[in-house]
Amino acid sequence: MIRINENFLSMEKNYLFIDIAKRLAAYTAAHPDKPLIRMGIGDVTLPLAPAVVTAMKKAADEMGVKETFRGYEDSGAGYAFLREAISGYYKTLGADVSTDEIRVNDGAKSDCGNITDIFSRDNTVLMTDPVYPVYADSNRMAGRNILYADSDESNGFAAMPDKYVRADIIYLCSPNNPTGSVYTKEQLEKWVAYALVSEAVIIYDSAYEAFITDPSIPRSIYCIEGAKRCAIEMCSLSKTAGFTGVRCGYTVIPDELVVKASDGRDVKLADLWARRQGSKFNGVSYPVQRAAEAVFTEEGQRQIRENIHYYQRNAMVIANTLDELGIKYTGGINSPYIWLKCPGGMGSWEFFDYLLDKVQVVGTPGEGFGRNGCGWFRLTSFNSYENTVEAMARLKTLDI
Numbered sequence: 001m002i003r004i005n006e007n008f009l010s011m012e013k014n015y016l017f018i019d020i021a022k023r024l025a026a027y028t029a030a031h032p033d034k035p036l037i038r039m040g041i042g043d044v045t046l047p048l049a050p051a052v053v054t055a056m057k058k059a060a061d062e063m064g065v066k067e068t069f070r071g072y073e074d075s076g077a078g079y080a081f082l083r084e085a086i087s088g089y090y091k092t093l094g095a096d097v098s099t100d101e102i103r104v105n106d107g108a109k110s111d112c113g114n115i116t117d118i119f120s121r122d123n124t125v126l127m128t129d130p131v132y133p134v135y136a137d138s139n140r141m142a143g144r145n146i147l148y149a150d151s152d153e154s155n156g157f158a159a160m161p162d163k164y165v166r167a168d169i170i171y172l173c174s175p176n177n178p179t180g181s182v183y184t185k186e187q188l189e190k191w192v193a194y195a196l197v198s199e200a201v202i203i204y205d206s207a208y209e210a211f212i213t214d215p216s217i218p219r220s221i222y223c224i225e226g227a228k229r230c231a232i233e234m235c236s237l238s239k240t241a242g243f244t245g246v247r248c249g250y251t252v253i254p255d256e257l258v259v260k261a262s263d264g265r266d267v268k269l270a271d272l273w274a275r276r277q278g279s280k281f282n283g284v285s286y287p288v289q290r291a292a293e294a295v296f297t298e299e300g301q302r303q304i305r306e307n308i309h310y311y312q313r314n315a316m317v318i319a320n321t322l323d324e325l326g327i328k329y330t331g332g333i334n335s336p337y338i339w340l341k342c343p344g345g346m347g348s349w350e351f352f353d354y355l356l357d358k359v360q361v362v363g364t365p366g367e368g369f370g371r372n373g374c375g376w377f378r379l380t381s382f383n384s385y386e387n388t389v390e391a392m393a394r395l396k397t398l399d400i
């Protein structure tokens with residue numbers, strides 16, 4: 001008789017966005033004359049950069065000509081032209097990553113979830129709370145023991161390692177979704193030192209690195225000495241270049257990242273991952289890889305920067321409003337997310353309903369991302385400038 005993976009049964013349903021949708025539908029039905037402003041959007045809203053569109057179209061044309069048509073890509077790791085472009089980009093971040101340490105993927109979410117395939121079920125996993133839900137869910141599905149490092153007001157939502165906690169796999173995300181907090185160089189050095197001492201592996205999600213404006217904040221874990229011996233980095237073009245619907249990202253597993261098998265053999269994690277991807281993943285389409293390559297050209301970088309600046313300006317509008325209202329928050333600078341403390345001691349859902357009812361502004365209740373999100377609320381900078389300004393003007397009319 002077929003048996004299911006019973007780990008799924010112990011996973012609570014992800015009600016957050018379903019609950020939000022229900023409350024919004026009920027409100028709109030009761031108040032059709034009151035338009036909502038959605039400030040909880042997790043998707044980008046600006047279109048692709050022209051250089052990206054041109055490259056994608058050219059590649060699509062090549063696919064229609066016998067001489068330039070491409071089928072399966074031999075390596076499965078991504079075309080050399082794209083991996084070289086990514087490697088060159090890493091140099092500009094101050095990190096040395098070679099082309100053969102990079103594997104191209106269809107976005108960071110897949111790899112964040114699938115990477116667990118190469119690790120034994122017995123590993124203890126450490127992640128921050130609040131957290132991007134994919135890390136927790138993929139490890140729950142595999143039945144792994146998860147420990148949480150509290151990210152809260154006391155540490156600026158940037159949890160640090162605790163030498164008394166033993167972990168094998170550590171998830172870090174900076175700039176963080178949902179809290180918008182970033183790790184400083186010194187903080188990352190501590191995490192790397194902790195991972196090296198514990199012989200643990202850090203899975204570092206840098207999906208929002210392009211939003212970092214402070215030059216002292218590392219945009220890659222590989223800016224930290226020793227990180228290549230203990231960290232895997234996952235990055236994405238989704239938020240950087242509007243690829244949420246195009247789908248392209250990349251994972252770096254350094255050559256130096258070697259762990260001991262139970263028989264004492266040294267095993268390169270990159271080899272295990274290549275084996276896993278070789279069996280279960282057939283690569284990213286040629287037009288998408290050409291589009292991604294265009295992101296890393298001078299022209300592409302200039303164009304995507306314009307879009308990022310647009311979101312950063314929105315974030316600034318939100319941050320300035322919260323400053324004016326005396327509401328505490330993290331993020332906004334170096335991040336498209338603004339994580340605010342619900343005023344007047346309100347709970348996250350209470351504040352959600354309050355904003356919806358009073359000013360028709362929609363955000364995301366923090367408790368959907370973990371228990372430390374109770375009493376906190378996530379706004380994003382992905383709406384239009386005009387809507388962001390209007391939403392903040394509405395906030396200022398509140399008695400909070």
Ligand code: PLP
Pocket residue numbers: 042106107108109110112132173176177205207235236237238243244248249
């Ligand atoms: N990592 C973080 C922290 C995210 O917030 C997201 C998307 O919202 C992703 C990874 C996944 O991005 P994608 O699969 O679109 O590359």
